[in-house]
Amino acid sequence: MADLMEKVSSWLSLLPRISLGNLLEIVIISFLVYEILVWIKNTRAWTLLKGLVVILVFVVFAAVLHLTTILWIMENATTIAVTALLVVFQPELRKALEQLGSRNFLAGILSFDDGKEKQSFNEKTINELVRATFEMARVKTGALMVIERGFSLKEIERTGIEINGLVTSQLLINIFEHNTPLHDGAVVIRGNRITAATCYLPLSDSMSISKDLGTRHRAAVGVSEVTDSITIVVSEETGRVTVAEEGILTRVEDADGLRKILSAAKEEQPVVNRFSRIWKGRLRNGKKAV
Incomplete structure:
Protein backbone atom coordinates (compact mmCIF):
# COMPACT_ATOMS: atom_id res chain seq x y z
CA MET A 1 0.00 0.00 0.00
CA ALA A 2 2.83 2.35 0.85
CA ASP A 3 4.49 1.58 -2.50
CA LEU A 4 1.23 2.36 -4.29
CA MET A 5 0.87 5.70 -2.53
CA GLU A 6 4.48 6.51 -3.33
CA LYS A 7 3.91 5.78 -7.02
CA VAL A 8 0.75 7.92 -7.07
CA SER A 9 2.65 10.77 -5.41
CA SER A 10 5.45 10.50 -7.95
CA TRP A 11 2.94 10.59 -10.81
CA LEU A 12 1.17 13.61 -9.35
CA SER A 13 4.49 15.39 -8.98
CA LEU A 14 4.93 15.17 -12.75
CA LEU A 15 1.75 17.18 -13.32
CA PRO A 16 2.12 20.95 -13.79
CA ARG A 17 1.25 23.06 -10.78
CA ILE A 18 -2.15 24.77 -11.05
CA SER A 19 -2.32 28.19 -9.45
CA LEU A 20 -5.36 30.33 -8.63
CA GLY A 21 -4.65 32.38 -11.75
CA ASN A 22 -4.78 29.23 -13.88
CA LEU A 23 -8.17 28.29 -12.41
CA LEU A 24 -9.47 31.79 -13.10
CA GLU A 25 -8.29 31.57 -16.70
CA ILE A 26 -10.04 28.20 -17.12
CA VAL A 27 -13.32 29.63 -15.82
CA ILE A 28 -13.10 32.73 -18.05
CA ILE A 29 -12.18 30.77 -21.18
CA SER A 30 -14.93 28.19 -20.50
CA PHE A 31 -17.47 31.00 -20.11
CA LEU A 32 -16.36 32.68 -23.35
CA VAL A 33 -16.41 29.41 -25.30
CA TYR A 34 -19.92 28.68 -23.99
CA GLU A 35 -21.17 32.15 -24.98
CA ILE A 36 -19.66 31.86 -28.46
CA LEU A 37 -21.24 28.44 -29.00
CA VAL A 38 -24.65 29.70 -27.82
CA TRP A 39 -24.32 32.74 -30.08
CA ILE A 40 -23.40 30.56 -33.08
CA LYS A 41 -26.17 28.05 -32.39
CA ASN A 42 -28.93 30.67 -32.14
CA THR A 43 -28.06 32.79 -35.18
CA ARG A 44 -27.48 32.32 -38.87
CA ALA A 45 -23.83 31.83 -38.01
CA TRP A 46 -24.67 28.17 -37.31
CA THR A 47 -25.53 27.60 -40.97
CA LEU A 48 -22.44 29.50 -42.10
CA LEU A 49 -20.29 27.52 -39.67
CA LYS A 50 -21.45 24.27 -41.24
CA GLY A 51 -20.33 25.63 -44.60
CA LEU A 52 -16.90 26.41 -43.14
CA VAL A 53 -16.67 22.86 -41.78
CA VAL A 54 -17.30 21.52 -45.29
CA ILE A 55 -14.48 23.71 -46.64
CA LEU A 56 -12.16 22.54 -43.83
CA VAL A 57 -12.89 18.90 -44.63
CA PHE A 58 -12.11 19.60 -48.28
CA VAL A 59 -8.75 21.18 -47.32
CA VAL A 60 -7.85 18.15 -45.16
CA PHE A 61 -8.81 15.88 -48.05
CA ALA A 62 -6.55 17.89 -50.40
CA ALA A 63 -3.67 17.73 -47.89
CA VAL A 64 -3.96 13.95 -47.51
CA LEU A 65 -3.90 13.46 -51.30
CA HIS A 66 -1.11 16.04 -51.72
CA LEU A 67 -3.13 18.20 -54.12
CA THR A 68 -0.54 20.99 -54.09
CA THR A 69 -2.30 23.36 -56.49
CA ILE A 70 -5.51 23.35 -54.47
CA LEU A 71 -3.55 23.82 -51.24
CA TRP A 72 -1.67 26.75 -52.78
CA ILE A 73 -4.95 28.39 -53.80
CA MET A 74 -6.45 27.88 -50.35
CA GLU A 75 -3.35 29.24 -48.61
CA ASN A 76 -3.33 32.43 -50.70
CA ALA A 77 -7.08 32.91 -50.27
CA THR A 78 -6.83 32.87 -46.46
CA THR A 79 -6.42 36.65 -46.09
CA ILE A 80 -9.34 37.32 -48.39
CA ALA A 81 -11.40 34.71 -46.54
CA VAL A 82 -10.90 36.44 -43.17
CA THR A 83 -12.12 39.75 -44.62
CA ALA A 84 -15.05 37.97 -46.26
CA LEU A 85 -16.01 36.36 -42.94
CA LEU A 86 -16.09 39.77 -41.25
CA VAL A 87 -18.41 41.05 -43.98
CA VAL A 88 -20.67 37.97 -43.90
CA PHE A 89 -20.90 37.90 -40.09
CA GLN A 90 -21.29 41.68 -39.76
CA PRO A 91 -24.96 41.64 -38.58
CA GLU A 92 -24.26 38.90 -36.01
CA LEU A 93 -21.08 40.62 -34.76
CA ARG A 94 -22.91 43.92 -34.42
CA LYS A 95 -25.73 42.32 -32.42
CA ALA A 96 -23.22 40.55 -30.17
CA LEU A 97 -21.54 43.88 -29.40
CA GLU A 98 -24.94 45.46 -28.74
CA GLN A 99 -25.77 42.69 -26.29
CA LEU A 100 -22.40 43.14 -24.58
CA GLY A 101 -22.87 46.88 -24.31
CA SER A 102 -26.40 46.50 -22.93
CA ARG A 103 -25.26 44.61 -19.83
CA ASN A 104 -25.71 46.57 -16.64
CA PHE A 105 -22.11 46.09 -15.44
CA LEU A 106 -20.99 48.15 -18.45
CA ALA A 107 -23.97 50.47 -18.43
CA GLY A 108 -23.04 51.62 -14.94
CA ILE A 109 -19.57 52.64 -16.12
CA LEU A 110 -20.33 53.81 -19.66
CA SER A 111 -23.61 55.59 -19.09
CA PHE A 112 -24.71 57.82 -21.94
CA ASP A 113 -28.19 58.62 -20.61
CA ASP A 114 -29.33 62.10 -19.77
CA GLY A 115 -29.01 61.45 -16.05
CA LYS A 116 -32.74 61.36 -15.36
CA GLU A 117 -33.84 58.89 -12.75
CA LYS A 118 -35.70 55.88 -14.08
CA GLN A 119 -39.40 56.03 -13.20
CA SER A 120 -41.21 52.76 -12.63
CA PHE A 121 -44.80 52.26 -13.71
CA ASN A 122 -47.53 52.11 -11.06
Missing part, protein backbone atom coordinates in the same frame (compact mmCIF):
# COMPACT_ATOMS: atom_id res chain seq x y z
CA GLU A 123 -50.53 49.86 -10.44
CA LYS A 124 -52.85 52.09 -12.46
CA THR A 125 -50.58 51.73 -15.51
CA ILE A 126 -50.49 47.95 -15.03
CA ASN A 127 -54.30 47.82 -14.95
CA GLU A 128 -54.54 50.00 -18.07
CA LEU A 129 -52.02 47.80 -19.91
CA VAL A 130 -53.84 44.61 -18.94
CA ARG A 131 -57.22 46.04 -19.92
CA ALA A 132 -55.97 47.29 -23.29
CA THR A 133 -54.10 44.05 -24.05
CA PHE A 134 -57.07 41.76 -23.59
CA GLU A 135 -59.54 44.17 -25.21
CA MET A 136 -57.33 44.07 -28.32
CA ALA A 137 -56.85 40.29 -27.98
CA ARG A 138 -60.64 39.82 -27.90
CA VAL A 139 -61.09 41.50 -31.30
CA LYS A 140 -57.71 40.26 -32.69
CA THR A 141 -56.05 43.65 -33.00
CA GLY A 142 -52.29 43.23 -33.38
CA ALA A 143 -50.21 45.15 -30.86
CA LEU A 144 -46.59 45.54 -29.78
CA MET A 145 -45.87 47.38 -26.51
CA VAL A 146 -42.30 47.76 -25.20
CA ILE A 147 -41.90 48.70 -21.52
CA GLU A 148 -38.58 50.35 -20.66
CA ARG A 149 -36.77 49.26 -17.51
CA GLY A 150 -33.09 49.89 -16.73
CA PHE A 151 -31.76 50.15 -20.30
CA SER A 152 -32.67 53.31 -22.22
CA LEU A 153 -34.87 52.90 -25.31
CA LYS A 154 -34.23 56.41 -26.66
CA GLU A 155 -32.60 55.07 -29.84
CA ILE A 156 -35.74 53.05 -30.57
CA GLU A 157 -37.96 56.04 -29.76
CA ARG A 158 -36.17 58.09 -32.42
CA THR A 159 -37.43 55.68 -35.10
CA GLY A 160 -41.06 56.49 -34.27
CA ILE A 161 -43.39 59.42 -33.61
CA GLU A 162 -43.37 61.18 -30.26
CA ILE A 163 -46.54 60.75 -28.20
CA ASN A 164 -45.70 61.60 -24.57
CA GLY A 165 -49.17 60.67 -23.34
CA LEU A 166 -50.38 59.05 -20.13
CA VAL A 167 -50.84 55.28 -20.44
CA THR A 168 -54.54 54.55 -20.77
CA SER A 169 -56.34 51.61 -22.33
CA GLN A 170 -58.31 53.93 -24.64
CA LEU A 171 -55.15 55.55 -26.01
CA LEU A 172 -53.41 52.20 -26.60
CA ILE A 173 -56.49 50.75 -28.34
CA ASN A 174 -56.78 53.83 -30.57
CA ILE A 175 -53.08 53.66 -31.50
CA PHE A 176 -53.28 50.04 -32.65
CA GLU A 177 -56.70 50.33 -34.32
CA HIS A 178 -56.63 49.08 -37.92
CA ASN A 179 -56.10 51.64 -40.68
CA THR A 180 -54.93 54.40 -38.32
CA PRO A 181 -51.67 56.32 -38.92
CA LEU A 182 -49.97 55.00 -35.75
CA HIS A 183 -51.04 51.35 -35.72
CA ASP A 184 -47.98 49.96 -37.53
CA GLY A 185 -44.91 49.34 -35.36
CA ALA A 186 -44.36 49.35 -31.61
CA VAL A 187 -45.12 51.79 -28.80
CA VAL A 188 -42.49 52.55 -26.16
CA ILE A 189 -43.64 53.00 -22.55
CA ARG A 190 -41.45 54.72 -19.98
CA GLY A 191 -42.82 54.82 -16.47
CA ASN A 192 -46.47 55.81 -16.76
CA ARG A 193 -46.28 57.47 -20.17
CA ILE A 194 -46.34 56.35 -23.79
CA THR A 195 -43.30 58.12 -25.20
CA ALA A 196 -43.47 57.10 -28.88
CA ALA A 197 -45.42 55.03 -31.40
CA THR A 198 -44.72 53.40 -34.79
CA CYS A 199 -41.22 52.51 -33.56
CA TYR A 200 -39.02 49.99 -35.37
CA LEU A 201 -37.55 47.15 -33.33
CA PRO A 202 -34.50 44.98 -34.12
CA LEU A 203 -35.49 41.54 -35.38
CA SER A 204 -34.08 38.50 -33.62
CA ASP A 205 -31.83 36.11 -35.56
CA SER A 206 -32.48 33.28 -33.09
CA MET A 207 -33.03 29.94 -34.82
CA SER A 208 -34.96 28.62 -31.81
CA ILE A 209 -38.03 30.82 -32.45
CA SER A 210 -40.95 28.84 -33.80
CA LYS A 211 -41.53 29.23 -37.54
CA ASP A 212 -45.22 29.74 -36.76
CA LEU A 213 -44.45 33.13 -35.22
CA GLY A 214 -44.49 36.26 -37.34
CA THR A 215 -42.44 39.42 -37.57
CA ARG A 216 -44.18 40.99 -34.56
CA HIS A 217 -43.01 38.20 -32.24
CA ARG A 218 -39.51 38.14 -33.74
CA ALA A 219 -39.23 41.88 -33.16
CA ALA A 220 -40.37 41.44 -29.54
CA VAL A 221 -37.67 38.82 -28.97
CA GLY A 222 -35.12 40.97 -30.77
CA VAL A 223 -35.56 44.00 -28.52
CA SER A 224 -35.58 41.79 -25.41
CA GLU A 225 -32.24 40.28 -26.46
CA VAL A 226 -30.43 43.62 -26.63
CA THR A 227 -32.22 45.42 -23.76
CA ASP A 228 -33.80 44.48 -20.41
CA SER A 229 -37.24 45.64 -21.55
CA ILE A 230 -40.51 43.70 -21.31
CA THR A 231 -42.58 43.51 -24.50
CA ILE A 232 -46.27 42.60 -24.71
CA VAL A 233 -47.40 41.12 -28.03
CA VAL A 234 -50.97 40.59 -29.23
CA SER A 235 -51.25 38.31 -32.24
CA GLU A 236 -53.34 39.71 -35.09
CA GLU A 237 -54.03 36.21 -36.43
CA THR A 238 -55.09 34.42 -33.23
CA GLY A 239 -55.53 37.13 -30.58
CA ARG A 240 -53.13 35.31 -28.25
CA VAL A 241 -51.04 37.32 -25.79
CA THR A 242 -47.31 36.77 -25.38
CA VAL A 243 -44.65 38.45 -23.25
CA ALA A 244 -41.00 38.67 -24.39
CA GLU A 245 -38.29 39.11 -21.76
CA GLU A 246 -34.54 38.31 -21.91
CA GLY A 247 -34.96 36.61 -25.29
CA ILE A 248 -37.71 34.31 -24.01
CA LEU A 249 -41.32 34.21 -25.22
CA THR A 250 -43.94 33.31 -22.62
CA ARG A 251 -47.58 32.65 -23.47
CA VAL A 252 -50.07 34.50 -21.22
CA GLU A 253 -53.43 32.83 -20.78
CA ASP A 254 -55.45 35.50 -18.97
CA ALA A 255 -55.43 38.98 -17.46
CA ASP A 256 -54.30 37.73 -14.05
CA GLY A 257 -51.24 36.09 -15.61
CA LEU A 258 -50.20 39.31 -17.35
CA ARG A 259 -50.83 41.34 -14.20
CA LYS A 260 -48.55 39.03 -12.20
CA ILE A 261 -45.73 39.38 -14.76
CA LEU A 262 -45.96 43.18 -14.82
CA SER A 263 -46.25 43.42 -11.03
CA ALA A 264 -43.16 41.24 -10.59
CA ALA A 265 -41.27 43.42 -13.10
CA LYS A 266 -42.37 46.53 -11.19
CA GLU A 267 -41.08 45.19 -7.88
CA GLU A 268 -37.73 43.74 -8.94
CA GLN A 269 -34.64 45.75 -9.79
CA PRO A 270 -33.71 45.65 -13.52
CA VAL A 271 -30.45 43.75 -13.00
CA VAL A 272 -29.30 41.18 -15.53
CA ASN A 273 -27.61 38.20 -13.88
CA ARG A 274 -25.58 36.67 -16.67
CA PHE A 275 -24.54 33.57 -14.80
CA SER A 276 -28.10 32.68 -13.78
CA ARG A 277 -29.05 32.84 -17.45
CA ILE A 278 -26.57 30.11 -18.25
CA TRP A 279 -28.22 27.66 -15.89
CA LYS A 280 -31.74 28.57 -16.98
CA GLY A 281 -30.96 28.53 -20.72
CA ARG A 282 -30.89 32.15 -21.89
CA LEU A 283 -32.41 31.74 -25.32
CA ARG A 284 -34.82 28.88 -24.90
CA ASN A 285 -38.22 29.74 -26.25
CA GLY A 286 -40.36 29.18 -23.15
CA LYS A 287 -43.81 28.23 -24.24
CA LYS A 288 -45.08 28.04 -27.78
CA ALA A 289 -46.94 31.29 -28.31
CA VAL A 290 -48.96 30.97 -31.45
Whole structure:
Protein backbone atom coordinates (compact mmCIF):
# COMPACT_ATOMS: atom_id res chain seq x y z
CA MET A 1 0.00 0.00 0.00
CA ALA A 2 2.83 2.35 0.85
CA ASP A 3 4.49 1.58 -2.50
CA LEU A 4 1.23 2.36 -4.29
CA MET A 5 0.87 5.70 -2.53
CA GLU A 6 4.48 6.51 -3.33
CA LYS A 7 3.91 5.78 -7.02
CA VAL A 8 0.75 7.92 -7.07
CA SER A 9 2.65 10.77 -5.41
CA SER A 10 5.45 10.50 -7.95
CA TRP A 11 2.94 10.59 -10.81
CA LEU A 12 1.17 13.61 -9.35
CA SER A 13 4.49 15.39 -8.98
CA LEU A 14 4.93 15.17 -12.75
CA LEU A 15 1.75 17.18 -13.32
CA PRO A 16 2.12 20.95 -13.79
CA ARG A 17 1.25 23.06 -10.78
CA ILE A 18 -2.15 24.77 -11.05
CA SER A 19 -2.32 28.19 -9.45
CA LEU A 20 -5.36 30.33 -8.63
CA GLY A 21 -4.65 32.38 -11.75
CA ASN A 22 -4.78 29.23 -13.88
CA LEU A 23 -8.17 28.29 -12.41
CA LEU A 24 -9.47 31.79 -13.10
CA GLU A 25 -8.29 31.57 -16.70
CA ILE A 26 -10.04 28.20 -17.12
CA VAL A 27 -13.32 29.63 -15.82
CA ILE A 28 -13.10 32.73 -18.05
CA ILE A 29 -12.18 30.77 -21.18
CA SER A 30 -14.93 28.19 -20.50
CA PHE A 31 -17.47 31.00 -20.11
CA LEU A 32 -16.36 32.68 -23.35
CA VAL A 33 -16.41 29.41 -25.30
CA TYR A 34 -19.92 28.68 -23.99
CA GLU A 35 -21.17 32.15 -24.98
CA ILE A 36 -19.66 31.86 -28.46
CA LEU A 37 -21.24 28.44 -29.00
CA VAL A 38 -24.65 29.70 -27.82
CA TRP A 39 -24.32 32.74 -30.08
CA ILE A 40 -23.40 30.56 -33.08
CA LYS A 41 -26.17 28.05 -32.39
CA ASN A 42 -28.93 30.67 -32.14
CA THR A 43 -28.06 32.79 -35.18
CA ARG A 44 -27.48 32.32 -38.87
CA ALA A 45 -23.83 31.83 -38.01
CA TRP A 46 -24.67 28.17 -37.31
CA THR A 47 -25.53 27.60 -40.97
CA LEU A 48 -22.44 29.50 -42.10
CA LEU A 49 -20.29 27.52 -39.67
CA LYS A 50 -21.45 24.27 -41.24
CA GLY A 51 -20.33 25.63 -44.60
CA LEU A 52 -16.90 26.41 -43.14
CA VAL A 53 -16.67 22.86 -41.78
CA VAL A 54 -17.30 21.52 -45.29
CA ILE A 55 -14.48 23.71 -46.64
CA LEU A 56 -12.16 22.54 -43.83
CA VAL A 57 -12.89 18.90 -44.63
CA PHE A 58 -12.11 19.60 -48.28
CA VAL A 59 -8.75 21.18 -47.32
CA VAL A 60 -7.85 18.15 -45.16
CA PHE A 61 -8.81 15.88 -48.05
CA ALA A 62 -6.55 17.89 -50.40
CA ALA A 63 -3.67 17.73 -47.89
CA VAL A 64 -3.96 13.95 -47.51
CA LEU A 65 -3.90 13.46 -51.30
CA HIS A 66 -1.11 16.04 -51.72
CA LEU A 67 -3.13 18.20 -54.12
CA THR A 68 -0.54 20.99 -54.09
CA THR A 69 -2.30 23.36 -56.49
CA ILE A 70 -5.51 23.35 -54.47
CA LEU A 71 -3.55 23.82 -51.24
CA TRP A 72 -1.67 26.75 -52.78
CA ILE A 73 -4.95 28.39 -53.80
CA MET A 74 -6.45 27.88 -50.35
CA GLU A 75 -3.35 29.24 -48.61
CA ASN A 76 -3.33 32.43 -50.70
CA ALA A 77 -7.08 32.91 -50.27
CA THR A 78 -6.83 32.87 -46.46
CA THR A 79 -6.42 36.65 -46.09
CA ILE A 80 -9.34 37.32 -48.39
CA ALA A 81 -11.40 34.71 -46.54
CA VAL A 82 -10.90 36.44 -43.17
CA THR A 83 -12.12 39.75 -44.62
CA ALA A 84 -15.05 37.97 -46.26
CA LEU A 85 -16.01 36.36 -42.94
CA LEU A 86 -16.09 39.77 -41.25
CA VAL A 87 -18.41 41.05 -43.98
CA VAL A 88 -20.67 37.97 -43.90
CA PHE A 89 -20.90 37.90 -40.09
CA GLN A 90 -21.29 41.68 -39.76
CA PRO A 91 -24.96 41.64 -38.58
CA GLU A 92 -24.26 38.90 -36.01
CA LEU A 93 -21.08 40.62 -34.76
CA ARG A 94 -22.91 43.92 -34.42
CA LYS A 95 -25.73 42.32 -32.42
CA ALA A 96 -23.22 40.55 -30.17
CA LEU A 97 -21.54 43.88 -29.40
CA GLU A 98 -24.94 45.46 -28.74
CA GLN A 99 -25.77 42.69 -26.29
CA LEU A 100 -22.40 43.14 -24.58
CA GLY A 101 -22.87 46.88 -24.31
CA SER A 102 -26.40 46.50 -22.93
CA ARG A 103 -25.26 44.61 -19.83
CA ASN A 104 -25.71 46.57 -16.64
CA PHE A 105 -22.11 46.09 -15.44
CA LEU A 106 -20.99 48.15 -18.45
CA ALA A 107 -23.97 50.47 -18.43
CA GLY A 108 -23.04 51.62 -14.94
CA ILE A 109 -19.57 52.64 -16.12
CA LEU A 110 -20.33 53.81 -19.66
CA SER A 111 -23.61 55.59 -19.09
CA PHE A 112 -24.71 57.82 -21.94
CA ASP A 113 -28.19 58.62 -20.61
CA ASP A 114 -29.33 62.10 -19.77
CA GLY A 115 -29.01 61.45 -16.05
CA LYS A 116 -32.74 61.36 -15.36
CA GLU A 117 -33.84 58.89 -12.75
CA LYS A 118 -35.70 55.88 -14.08
CA GLN A 119 -39.40 56.03 -13.20
CA SER A 120 -41.21 52.76 -12.63
CA PHE A 121 -44.80 52.26 -13.71
CA ASN A 122 -47.53 52.11 -11.06
CA GLU A 123 -50.53 49.86 -10.44
CA LYS A 124 -52.85 52.09 -12.46
CA THR A 125 -50.58 51.73 -15.51
CA ILE A 126 -50.49 47.95 -15.03
CA ASN A 127 -54.30 47.82 -14.95
CA GLU A 128 -54.54 50.00 -18.07
CA LEU A 129 -52.02 47.80 -19.91
CA VAL A 130 -53.84 44.61 -18.94
CA ARG A 131 -57.22 46.04 -19.92
CA ALA A 132 -55.97 47.29 -23.29
CA THR A 133 -54.10 44.05 -24.05
CA PHE A 134 -57.07 41.76 -23.59
CA GLU A 135 -59.54 44.17 -25.21
CA MET A 136 -57.33 44.07 -28.32
CA ALA A 137 -56.85 40.29 -27.98
CA ARG A 138 -60.64 39.82 -27.90
CA VAL A 139 -61.09 41.50 -31.30
CA LYS A 140 -57.71 40.26 -32.69
CA THR A 141 -56.05 43.65 -33.00
CA GLY A 142 -52.29 43.23 -33.38
CA ALA A 143 -50.21 45.15 -30.86
CA LEU A 144 -46.59 45.54 -29.78
CA MET A 145 -45.87 47.38 -26.51
CA VAL A 146 -42.30 47.76 -25.20
CA ILE A 147 -41.90 48.70 -21.52
CA GLU A 148 -38.58 50.35 -20.66
CA ARG A 149 -36.77 49.26 -17.51
CA GLY A 150 -33.09 49.89 -16.73
CA PHE A 151 -31.76 50.15 -20.30
CA SER A 152 -32.67 53.31 -22.22
CA LEU A 153 -34.87 52.90 -25.31
CA LYS A 154 -34.23 56.41 -26.66
CA GLU A 155 -32.60 55.07 -29.84
CA ILE A 156 -35.74 53.05 -30.57
CA GLU A 157 -37.96 56.04 -29.76
CA ARG A 158 -36.17 58.09 -32.42
CA THR A 159 -37.43 55.68 -35.10
CA GLY A 160 -41.06 56.49 -34.27
CA ILE A 161 -43.39 59.42 -33.61
CA GLU A 162 -43.37 61.18 -30.26
CA ILE A 163 -46.54 60.75 -28.20
CA ASN A 164 -45.70 61.60 -24.57
CA GLY A 165 -49.17 60.67 -23.34
CA LEU A 166 -50.38 59.05 -20.13
CA VAL A 167 -50.84 55.28 -20.44
CA THR A 168 -54.54 54.55 -20.77
CA SER A 169 -56.34 51.61 -22.33
CA GLN A 170 -58.31 53.93 -24.64
CA LEU A 171 -55.15 55.55 -26.01
CA LEU A 172 -53.41 52.20 -26.60
CA ILE A 173 -56.49 50.75 -28.34
CA ASN A 174 -56.78 53.83 -30.57
CA ILE A 175 -53.08 53.66 -31.50
CA PHE A 176 -53.28 50.04 -32.65
CA GLU A 177 -56.70 50.33 -34.32
CA HIS A 178 -56.63 49.08 -37.92
CA ASN A 179 -56.10 51.64 -40.68
CA THR A 180 -54.93 54.40 -38.32
CA PRO A 181 -51.67 56.32 -38.92
CA LEU A 182 -49.97 55.00 -35.75
CA HIS A 183 -51.04 51.35 -35.72
CA ASP A 184 -47.98 49.96 -37.53
CA GLY A 185 -44.91 49.34 -35.36
CA ALA A 186 -44.36 49.35 -31.61
CA VAL A 187 -45.12 51.79 -28.80
CA VAL A 188 -42.49 52.55 -26.16
CA ILE A 189 -43.64 53.00 -22.55
CA ARG A 190 -41.45 54.72 -19.98
CA GLY A 191 -42.82 54.82 -16.47
CA ASN A 192 -46.47 55.81 -16.76
CA ARG A 193 -46.28 57.47 -20.17
CA ILE A 194 -46.34 56.35 -23.79
CA THR A 195 -43.30 58.12 -25.20
CA ALA A 196 -43.47 57.10 -28.88
CA ALA A 197 -45.42 55.03 -31.40
CA THR A 198 -44.72 53.40 -34.79
CA CYS A 199 -41.22 52.51 -33.56
CA TYR A 200 -39.02 49.99 -35.37
CA LEU A 201 -37.55 47.15 -33.33
CA PRO A 202 -34.50 44.98 -34.12
CA LEU A 203 -35.49 41.54 -35.38
CA SER A 204 -34.08 38.50 -33.62
CA ASP A 205 -31.83 36.11 -35.56
CA SER A 206 -32.48 33.28 -33.09
CA MET A 207 -33.03 29.94 -34.82
CA SER A 208 -34.96 28.62 -31.81
CA ILE A 209 -38.03 30.82 -32.45
CA SER A 210 -40.95 28.84 -33.80
CA LYS A 211 -41.53 29.23 -37.54
CA ASP A 212 -45.22 29.74 -36.76
CA LEU A 213 -44.45 33.13 -35.22
CA GLY A 214 -44.49 36.26 -37.34
CA THR A 215 -42.44 39.42 -37.57
CA ARG A 216 -44.18 40.99 -34.56
CA HIS A 217 -43.01 38.20 -32.24
CA ARG A 218 -39.51 38.14 -33.74
CA ALA A 219 -39.23 41.88 -33.16
CA ALA A 220 -40.37 41.44 -29.54
CA VAL A 221 -37.67 38.82 -28.97
CA GLY A 222 -35.12 40.97 -30.77
CA VAL A 223 -35.56 44.00 -28.52
CA SER A 224 -35.58 41.79 -25.41
CA GLU A 225 -32.24 40.28 -26.46
CA VAL A 226 -30.43 43.62 -26.63
CA THR A 227 -32.22 45.42 -23.76
CA ASP A 228 -33.80 44.48 -20.41
CA SER A 229 -37.24 45.64 -21.55
CA ILE A 230 -40.51 43.70 -21.31
CA THR A 231 -42.58 43.51 -24.50
CA ILE A 232 -46.27 42.60 -24.71
CA VAL A 233 -47.40 41.12 -28.03
CA VAL A 234 -50.97 40.59 -29.23
CA SER A 235 -51.25 38.31 -32.24
CA GLU A 236 -53.34 39.71 -35.09
CA GLU A 237 -54.03 36.21 -36.43
CA THR A 238 -55.09 34.42 -33.23
CA GLY A 239 -55.53 37.13 -30.58
CA ARG A 240 -53.13 35.31 -28.25
CA VAL A 241 -51.04 37.32 -25.79
CA THR A 242 -47.31 36.77 -25.38
CA VAL A 243 -44.65 38.45 -23.25
CA ALA A 244 -41.00 38.67 -24.39
CA GLU A 245 -38.29 39.11 -21.76
CA GLU A 246 -34.54 38.31 -21.91
CA GLY A 247 -34.96 36.61 -25.29
CA ILE A 248 -37.71 34.31 -24.01
CA LEU A 249 -41.32 34.21 -25.22
CA THR A 250 -43.94 33.31 -22.62
CA ARG A 251 -47.58 32.65 -23.47
CA VAL A 252 -50.07 34.50 -21.22
CA GLU A 253 -53.43 32.83 -20.78
CA ASP A 254 -55.45 35.50 -18.97
CA ALA A 255 -55.43 38.98 -17.46
CA ASP A 256 -54.30 37.73 -14.05
CA GLY A 257 -51.24 36.09 -15.61
CA LEU A 258 -50.20 39.31 -17.35
CA ARG A 259 -50.83 41.34 -14.20
CA LYS A 260 -48.55 39.03 -12.20
CA ILE A 261 -45.73 39.38 -14.76
CA LEU A 262 -45.96 43.18 -14.82
CA SER A 263 -46.25 43.42 -11.03
CA ALA A 264 -43.16 41.24 -10.59
CA ALA A 265 -41.27 43.42 -13.10
CA LYS A 266 -42.37 46.53 -11.19
CA GLU A 267 -41.08 45.19 -7.88
CA GLU A 268 -37.73 43.74 -8.94
CA GLN A 269 -34.64 45.75 -9.79
CA PRO A 270 -33.71 45.65 -13.52
CA VAL A 271 -30.45 43.75 -13.00
CA VAL A 272 -29.30 41.18 -15.53
CA ASN A 273 -27.61 38.20 -13.88
CA ARG A 274 -25.58 36.67 -16.67
CA PHE A 275 -24.54 33.57 -14.80
CA SER A 276 -28.10 32.68 -13.78
CA ARG A 277 -29.05 32.84 -17.45
CA ILE A 278 -26.57 30.11 -18.25
CA TRP A 279 -28.22 27.66 -15.89
CA LYS A 280 -31.74 28.57 -16.98
CA GLY A 281 -30.96 28.53 -20.72
CA ARG A 282 -30.89 32.15 -21.89
CA LEU A 283 -32.41 31.74 -25.32
CA ARG A 284 -34.82 28.88 -24.90
CA ASN A 285 -38.22 29.74 -26.25
CA GLY A 286 -40.36 29.18 -23.15
CA LYS A 287 -43.81 28.23 -24.24
CA LYS A 288 -45.08 28.04 -27.78
CA ALA A 289 -46.94 31.29 -28.31
CA VAL A 290 -48.96 30.97 -31.45
